[in-house]
Amino acid sequence: MIFSLVAAVLTSQSPLPPPEASGPEEPDRRQQTVVTASRAERKLEDAVVATEVITRQQMEATGARDLGQLLQQHPGVELVYTFRGVGLRLQGLDPEYVLILVDGERVSGRVGTTLDLGRFSLRDLERVEIVKGPAAALYGADAMGGVVNLITRRVQRPLEASARGSFGTLLEGDVRAHAGSKQGPFEVRVGGGYRTRNPYDWEPQDAATSGAGLRRFDGDVALTYAPDDQTRAWLRSGYNRRDENAVDLNPSGAVLDRRQRQEQFDLSLGGQHRFSGGPTLLARGHFGLFREQLLQDQRGSRGLDDYSQNLTRLYEGLLQADHRLGAHALTGGVELLGERLTSARLDQSPVFRLRGAAFLQDEWDVALGAEGTGAKLKIAPGFRFDLDSQFGGAPSPRLALKLDPTPALTVRASAGLGFRPPSFQELYLRFSNTGIGYVVSGNPELTAERSVGVNVGVDWRPPIDGWLFSASGFHTQLRNLINVTATGEPNPDNPVTFNYENVARAYTQGIELNGRFRLPVRSTYLDLAYMFLDARDRTRDRPLEGRSRHRVNAQLSTRYRPWNLEAVVRGSWVSARPYYLGVGGGFANVIGAGDETRVGVPAYFDLEAQVTYHFKAGFEFFVNGYNLFNAGDQQFNPRPPRGVLGGVQWEY
Template sequence: MILPLVAAFLTSQSPPAPAPGPNEPEEPNRRQQTVVTASRAERKLEDVVVATEVITREQIDALGVRDLGQLLQQQPGVELVYTFRGVGLRLQGLDPEYVLVLVDGERVSGRVGTTLDLGRFSLREVERVEIVKGPAAALYGADAMGGVVNLITRRVQRPLELGGRGMFGTLLEGDARANAGTKQGPFELRVGGGFRRRDAYDWQPEDAATSGAALQRFDGDLSLAYAPDERTRVWLRGGYARRDENAVDLNPSGAVLDRRQRQEQFDVSLGSRHQLADGPSLLVRGHFGLFREQLLQDQRGSRALDDYSQNFTRLYEGLVQGDHRLGAHALTGGVEVLGERLNSARLERSPVSRIRGGVFLQDEWDVLPGTDGEGLRLKVAPGLRFDLDSQFGGAPSPRLAIKLDPSPALTVRASAGLGFRPPSFQELYLRFTNTGIGYVVSGNPDLTAEHSAAVNVGVDWRPPLSGWLFSASAFHTRLRDLINVTAGGVPNPDDPVTFNYENVARAYTQGIELNGRVKLPVRSTYLDLAYTFLDARDLTRDRPLEGRSRHRVNAQLTTRYRPLNLEAVVRGSWVSCRTYFLGVGGGMANVIGYGEDTPTGAPAYVDLEAQVTYRFRSSGIELFVNGYNLLNAGDQQFNPRPPRGVLGGIQWDY
């Protein structure tokens, strides 16, 4: 009752928002959206040379998602990878270790193994999510072979901003978040916090193990900024998040283990941007991230398999970047330094550290600028980055991108580039022993970096019908020096076998992606359709890359009925059969596909979710009901996502 009363008081102090007029667009022009990821500088979406997908704050709220993994669950061209250490992300068939996740352009510390858990990102302060598929190493360096996902946080725009959101539903899931901000002259302040919890769930109740862990998450952040004019901005941001998970695991030998995992993340960032009177702008930024993970595995009825581990990852990042418009050329260049340090008892030597410096330059050249949006337009964007790693030496990452607009209704984009990924600390130095099954995983300090070469081509067509858009794209990525796991025997408790990492694999991923957006005859109703075909193959083993769906269909229906202040979103996806290779040895063999691999097909499934929202237009209050995984798609082994559920809640913004 308190929230509506506060909203009523605030709205009594200001006039209600006017209803859209008959000639107003039903939704903002997406092509005028400002993005930064593709160029590391602000550009209009219609002007970027490399295709960029944008998920806005309005879309995030309309879908009712609680974290980044749920947001991208049904995003076209995106696949999620579920592991007991978190949810990872595939782009264009490339695994999570080849996809770079950023927050305001800054790296996020704390990959567990090779996966950065998307469940750690609550979206509470996110203004939009930008996705760039394909090679991005020319600007971002290592780990961007498959693409970049960049979360852009909100800025304070008004003297007073308040907001809150709360929801509760199936699995006793609760999510509460709040934020406040103020802009007073040149000063900006924003503070926020959130809490989320959920019970564990189980797709196979006949055994002791759970499919998904019970979780609790706390997070908070503070942002300060000083902007005396439009050309200068200085900011300081800090945030802390803690995520606790409790689950039950069943060891292949029959032992039952209670698993408790805690992840803590702390980040602080200081930066400034200044634009000179004659046009050039300078960005200077520093970032420190600290990630701590604790994992306890407690065997029931015995101490033989009890295990506790603690990892500390420290990330240091510095950037100096300049942007300048020189005639027909928009130049972006800079120097970036990245340092990583890991403390872990599971490494042969600890702590381990590395430092990497990179120099990059990109030129967006308007070869044919067109006139007043008419005529042939051509942009060419050559880019090059050179990284020098303290362990792996130098690595160039060139890219050439082209954007051609034969007419206002047609855009053609193409890019080709190289990328690389240095081995992780775990791949280099891991020393892990599982006595219950009988295997040892040993890192290899002689590993070299993995490399890729990729080509992307895409076409956008905007027919002369409001709200309609069609696009088609194709991609091919060739990978070499991939790191595989090899062994010389079968796991045995009496004579443990050692699994090693080796640069022995070659692979490729290629495919097409088709997208269409249609405005239906019903006012304010849009239908989005997408189809993705993926061919991903391990050339060394002459078999498909594991876990990829060959075909995927996405659909989303969005409608608004303004007379009743109602909005509804329904989105679904069909995912074809995926191939996995299970080894005969069990345990680690099943994890890495060792032994006499037996191909196993995970069944196709349909995922469906929906949200209905009612808006009190004059008060800023929204009531919503969200249903997820409505067809109850999932299983214990290949798709251990949460089962069918319903959430209801309230949101308020001022």
């Protein structure tokens, strides 16, 4: 059905409507406002550091139900599937090196080193901004690989509301709604959602499942006071709960029922004021609470039963000023971050860490000729210094520049240092996996990881409406990498204890090529992307695990107004990936765990499509098909199998 509708849209011989007199059929993306690259509002075309934007319209057109599904097909992005969540990899760097923000605020609750993307609903998002490469000069720890910033939407009208519901394969149901009102200087927005899905299994011949079933509840409320364009104050609060159920199979044959619950609560209070002819001041505070519970229940016995509960508190405060001074746009501020972990698996609970930071960036417009003519140059030196209660001081300088030699050509380059202090789990937590038979014990002697990164990119806008080409290259050196080390071979009867150590050096480097084409068929665009990645463990002289050297992305989007139809088809080809398996254990990235076997996981092709029918009175009907080539397996790519769902959306 999906392919027939898409084919009809693309091959129909019906006459095309005349162009609208009101303007272009698609808004100029370069005029979008972004904040992530500079921590202050800039037009996308003026951002010194390249920023990728996924808009609200694009989210709805693709049919993604959470952040992981939205980014699954995004160019230059890889997802990492683990039994404790789906993580994000940028430029070959694992999830622990990618900082995820909501409206510029950190999110608590990494499980291991992964912040599960399935926790993030798309219900109230206005856009997603992605900055790849070194961003530590403005954001500090954990931003060595890049930053993903989720921007929530604001109320724009006296009354607005929306609702969306879908149902499909695996008995997956997704219902979400929001309402908002803008009355004078006051804005209020409330929303909530519920999602459910059954477990799935790539190898039904055994008792274990490949992917967990889930139930997710979320809700939030936001209050804003904006008496004029210069002043705004807000209060936001949100809660979500995610329950998962799965079945694990122990190597000895024991069957364990796994139950996992993750709960997150956030409260944010802030204000911003723009002084006439002076600086803009921003002050905000954020409290985050994350609780994870994990139960492993052996069927028919209590021998391998295990329960754990971890409670993480996050305290964040920011004071920031932005000021235009002649040719200089200055952004500076101070930031305070506190983390507290309570767990029965700690030798001494709770543990607490405090980090203070000061940062400053100058975006300098350098005159290269007469005003309004010739090339344009922006130079943005930035510096941040973090003082950690456990690891001392860490400087993070960065230098970025943007050169527009002609209106059609833009060159960007940046270089910077980054760091990542060990997480509480790596330092202190003792984690046992009774399903496989091993114990991972924290190491309080760990030191921070360090990085040096360089990014260079070129954008070219040919004299053809709707066409854009870009090319970029990157190189990141990593040292003091934290790896899991052990001796001996793990087994369920005599678990081996694994430890964390700073033992590795590595690098990632590669190129990304992107092209966007407006096709002769009206309102039809083709996006193509290619990424080459060379990621290597220099300590063991071998490729880093799980990375594909080649990745190709393509997206075809079209809208046929006479039929009120919109269609999006997204596909990606991912080349073979190396994994290293220890004898009898199936453990990756383990030094001294016995002989290792290198496994080359075959390449795969992923395809998804959605067709939307825009009805009257704000109603839309859609059909979505995902993983249409059924790419996946039990061990290395345990993603949901081929599926289809349909639904309806209403917006007022």
